Amino acid sequence: NAGVTQTPKFRILKIGQSMTLQCAQDMNHNYMYWYRQDPGMGLKLIYYSVGAGITDKGEVPNGYNVSRSTTEDFPLRLELAAPSQTSVYFCASSGDSGAKNIQYFGAGTRLSVL
Amino acid sequence: QKEVEQNSGPLSVPEGAIASLNCTYSDRGSQSFFWYRQYSGKSPELIMSIYSNGDKEDGRFTAQLNKASQYVSLLIRDSQPSDSATYLCAVSSGYSTLTFGKGTMLLVSP
Numbered sequence: 001n002a003g004v005t006q007t008p009k010f011r012i013l014k015i016g017q018s019m020t021l022q023c024a025q026d027m028n029h030n031y032m033y034w035y036r037q038d039p040g041m042g043l044k045l046i047y048y049s050v051g052a053g054i055t056d057k058g059e060v061p062n063g064y065n066v067s068r069s070t071t072e073d074f075p076l077r078l079e080l081a082a083p084s085q086t087s088v089y090f091c092a093s094s095g096d097s098g099a100k101n102i103q104y105f106g107a108g109t110r111l112s113v114l
Numbered sequence: 115q116k117e118v119e120q121n122s123g124p125l126s127v128p129e130g131a132i133a134s135l136n137c138t139y140s141d142r143g144s145q146s147f148f149w150y151r152q153y154s155g156k157s158p159e160l161i162m163s164i165y166s167n168g169d170k171e172d173g174r175f176t177a178q179l180n181k182a183s184q185y186v187s188l189l190i191r192d193s194q195p196s197d198s199a200t201y202l203c204a205v206s207s208g209y210s211t212l213t214f215g216k217g218t219m220l221l222v223s224p
Binding site for chain 2: 031033035040041042043044045048050058090100101102103104105106107108
């Protein structure tokens with residue numbers, strides 16, 4: 001039961017570098033999400049996707065990009081990393097929307113930008 | 115702007131007591147409500163969902179929903195030290211996304 005798999009678990013970036021956070025799910029879920037969580041804060045939605053080829057911005061999309069070429073994968077791209085992007089990033093997936101939007105989370109990626 | 119409010123805590127209770135966690139939300143059109151538990155350094159995991167007014171029980175957990183007052187609560191009976199975690203309230207307004215509160219930290223002392 002792999003569920004939602006995120007890689008890498010930890011990463012340190014220098015200011016201005018770029019990287020891609022990987023997310024894959026094996027539950028054939030249509031809905032996928034990227035959140036960031038800062039200390040003492042809840043989850044803030046960065047981007048989400050309702051199916052392959054369809055993505056939309058969440059609450060805090062600036063500085064990030066996403067793509068969804070397959071049902072399984074939903075990578076998050078950071079361009080020109082900034083210290084403000086130091087956070088823990090969670091990917092989640094759901095098999096339904098609305099009332100049954102039960103989201104399953106990956107283990108997270110802890111990112112530091114120095 | 116949809117908002118979900120929770121007391122950040124920490125809420126401290128002794129082992130065996132009832133822990134009561136509360137959440138209020140701003141969007142009257144909200145339809146579905148979820149409680150996630152998050153241990154320190156771990157990812158959130160769903161523990162309860164509730165969709166209609168009233169109580170829903172699952173083992174030691176009871177979720178309570180009052181749409182007229184726009185609040186949802188989580189009761190944990192016979193609290194155990196292993197229940198010590200941050201509890202996140204999440205609300206769906208019928209679309210594809212959830213709005214999360216900042217979470218309430220619960221500490222259960224032996």
